[in-house]
Amino acid sequence: MSTPFVHYSLDNGIVTLRLDRPERRNAIAEVSDCEDLSAALRQAQESRASCIVLTGAGSAFCAGGSLQAIQQRQGIADATDGAVDIRASYRRGVQRAIEALWECELPMIAAINGPAIGLGLDLACLCDIRLASEKASFASSFIRLGLIPGDGGAWILPRIIGLSAASELILTGDSIDPPTAKSLGLVSRVLPAESLLPEALAMAQRIAANPAKTLRLSKRLLREGQQQRLGDVLQLSAAFQALAHETEDHREAVEAALARRAPRFSGR
Template identity: 55%
Template sequence: MTPFLEVERRGRIAILRMDRPDALNAIGTIEDCDNIVDTLFELGNDRSVHAAILTGKGRAFCSGGNIKGIKERRGIGPLDQPDSTRANYRRGVQRTTRAFLDSEIPIIAAINGHAIGLGLDLACLCDIRIASETAKMAASFIKVGIVPGDGGAWTLSKIVGYSKAAELFLTGDTFDAAYARQIGLVGEVTPADGLLDAALAMAERIAANPVRALRLTKRLLRESQHSRADDVLELSAAYQALVHETKDHVEAVTAILEKRAPTYTGD
């Protein structure tokens, strides 16, 4: 079987396409989760990657988990006993969640179609979200009688606030891209045929900056979501001490003083 993620490189940008279009890019197996984890790890070790875009092939972004697999107790959901199911979630979708949270690469979700359940939570694990005007979204775990087992209760509430996240999870209602922008879930809505171009334009603006500072800035943003101000200040000082010693910092300052465009090397 082909890997769940197809990876395309465009210079400093990696485009990650979920490649199960016949299944609306549902995540069905532990191997799918492993592929996501391994891909993020490999890209994280490549300093030439300044930014990434996550999107789906076909007409869906990601329709969530595989419902047939859930019914048949195989794949990423329930197994034969509760303790096995708990281990399966930790080994599969939760390991995927941790990989996104640990990644220091700026990631843009280009939501090209349905983002449902786990699919919506994958988008929420990205740093920036852009949606096609035809996209449909739902935090719809409740509609199949389960809870968000992938950590989405934490992630979505960080983006839209507790009350709105509660509304989305407890109703399971489907909503469109315009509503997603209204509640701050996505930052931009584009025509379907302009989505990838918009995501690439955003990624290029990000990728134009020094890669070490980019990654440490993202880590600061992540840590700031659950840390005290004093802890963030200490971490900021430590990270600042690191980037002050990079060649790209020296180049940035020199370019400003010389009134020219900087040339960054990643050093």
């Protein structure tokens, strides 16, 4: 049996998910690759973890969809019976992985160690925080293959960098470097290659030091805030705040602040 596409590790409340096909630059070829990613995200959410770091093995973060699979009309681009099968393949494979990333309750940091191309760029964009190596590059290059962003990139990318910049990347297929990505707000920091993962893990530890239940509520509120009117978000905020007030960690945080000591959170 082949090894999973996603290598999963849990240490001190931090889950590291590593896309693990360096020989093909972590390109996604099979529906099972998407299922592995979705399963790893479920495993993380069901654990006692508080944060996820997503990165790639080898020189690339994720080169997108496998060109070989696309050319052979197999795997994620199965076309046994033409367009009907292609549509079904996208729905049960790539798009389910995208939905799993979007619905993930845990804060996620993308440690973008190399090229993030096409689908790979959109995987990174679905993380909450993106850190880039100086060796990274970014492209929404579907158009250069005569394709559209079939993974929802036309919805995802404008929410990160705005409609004009997203349109430029999607309609030209151009690649951009880390400084340009930072100037667009696509990544928050650019780091030396050797510092990328240690910095991502250190940030994950700072996040994980906070109350676990409130982290999940805060992330959900940020996600919902991108789609709803202010009035709706205020209603949701009131409901989430009521839940937060009833947690043991909230009471511990207040007591610790008044006593001027470090809090001891239990996750409850």
